[in-house]
Amino acid sequence: MRKFIVRFAFCFFFVITSLVLPAQQEVEMADTMRSNGKIYVVVAVLLVLFTGLFIYLIRIDRKISRLEKENKQ
Amino acid sequence: MKLSWWKLLCIVLLSYALIGGLLMEVPRKAILNETIRNIYFHVPMWFGMMAVCACSVYHSIAYLRKPGLLSDIRAVSYAEVGILYGALGLITGMIWANYTWGKPWSNDIKQILSAIALLIYAAYFVLRNSITDLDKRARVGAVYNIFAFAMLIPTLYVIPRMMESLHPGGQGNPGADPRDMDSRMHMIFWPAAVPGFIMLGIWISTLSIRFRKISDKNLLHA
Numbered sequence: 001m002r003k004f005i006v007r008f009a010f011c012f013f014f015v016i017t018s019l020v021l022p023a024q025q026e027v028e029m030a031d032t033m034r035s036n037g038k039i040y041v042v043v044a045v046l047l048v049l050f051t052g053l054f055i056y057l058i059r060i061d062r063k064i065s066r067l068e069k070e071n072k073q
Numbered sequence: 074m075k076l077s078w079w080k081l082l083c084i085v086l087l088s089y090a091l092i093g094g095l096l097m098e099v100p101r102k103a104i105l106n107e108t109i110r111n112i113y114f115h116v117p118m119w120f121g122m123m124a125v126c127a128c129s130v131y132h133s134i135a136y137l138r139k140p141g142l143l144s145d146i147r148a149v150s151y152a153e154v155g156i157l158y159g160a161l162g163l164i165t166g167m168i169w170a171n172y173t174w175g176k177p178w179s180n181d182i183k184q185i186l187s188a189i190a191l192l193i194y195a196a197y198f199v200l201r202n203s204i205t206d207l208d209k210r211a212r213v214g215a216v217y218n219i220f221a222f223a224m225l226i227p228t229l230y231v232i233p234r235m236m237e238s239l240h241p242g243g244q245g246n247p248g249a250d251p252r253d254m255d256s257r258m259h260m261i262f263w264p265a266a267v268p269g270f271i272m273l274g275i276w277i278s279t280l281s282i283r284f285r286k287i288s289d290k291n292l293l294h295a
Contacts, residue, residue, distance in 0.1 A: 064283045
C-alpha cells in the first residue's frame with residue numbers, strides 16, 4: 001500500500017510540475033494550455049481532481065472487498 | 074484489478090462528460106457565456122439525488138413489507154448520498170447564480186423549494202438518530218422516508234412549474250426546451266453526464282452499505 005502511495009505521489013508531482021513550469025516562461029508561446037482563454041487549465045485541474053477522487057473511491061472499494069472476504073472466513 | 078463493468082462505465086462516462094463538457098462547442102449566449110457548461114454538472118446532481126432517493130424509498134417500502142435491518146441499512150445509505158447530492162446541487166447552483174443572476178440567493182422558487190426538500194430529508198436523519206430502539210428506528214425511519222420522498226415531487230417538480238422562476242423552462246418542461254440546450258449539448262448531457270453521476274451516486278451508496286454491513290454484522294446476524 002505504501003508503494004502505491006509513493007508511486008501515486010511521484011506521478012502526481014510530475015503532472016503538476018509539467019503543468020506549472022511552462023507558465024513561468026516570459027514569452028507567451030502558442031502552447032495548448034494557454035489557448036482559448038486558458039480553458040485547458042481548468043480541464044487539467046478538474047481532471048486531476050476527478051482522477052484523485054476516483055482513485056480514492058476505488059481504494060475504499062478494494063479495502064471493503066478485502067474486509068468482506070476476511071469476514072466470510 | 075477487478076472493477077465491475079458499471080463502475081468502469083461510470084468513470085468513462087464522467088470523463089467524457091468532463092472533457093467534452095468543457096471543450097465541445099456550446100450555444101453562445103449573453104450573460105450565460107461559458108457558464109452554460111454548468112448544465113452538465115449542476116443539473117445531474119438533481120437527477121442523481123432523485124435516483125438515489127428513489128432507491129432509498131424502495132428499500133424503505135421493502136422494510137415495511139418485510140422488516141429486516143439490511144433494508145434499513147440500504148435505505149439510510151441511499152438517503153445519505155441523496156442529501157449529499159442535493160446539497161452539492163444547491164451550492165453549485167448558488168455559485169452559478171452569483172455570476173449570472175447577480176447574487177447567490179435571489180429567493181427563486183426553485184432555490185427555496187429545493188432547500189425545503191433538503192430540510193425535509195435532513196429531518197429523516199434527525200428523527201432516526203433520536204430513536205435508540207433499532208427496530209423502532211428502522212420502522213419510523215421507513216415511514217418518514219416515504220413521506221420525505223413524496224414531498225420531493227411537489228417541491229421539485231410541481232410547484233416550480235406553476236410559479237415564475239429565474240430558472241429556464243418555467244413555462245413548460247425544464248431541460249427539454251431546445252432554446253436552453255441544443256443537440257450538441259444533449260449528446261453530452263443525456264448519454265454521459267446524467268447516467269454518469271447517477272452511477273457515481275449508487276457506487277458511493279453501495280460502499281456505504283457494504284461498510285455498514287461489516288460494522289453492524291453483530292446486529293444483522295443476531
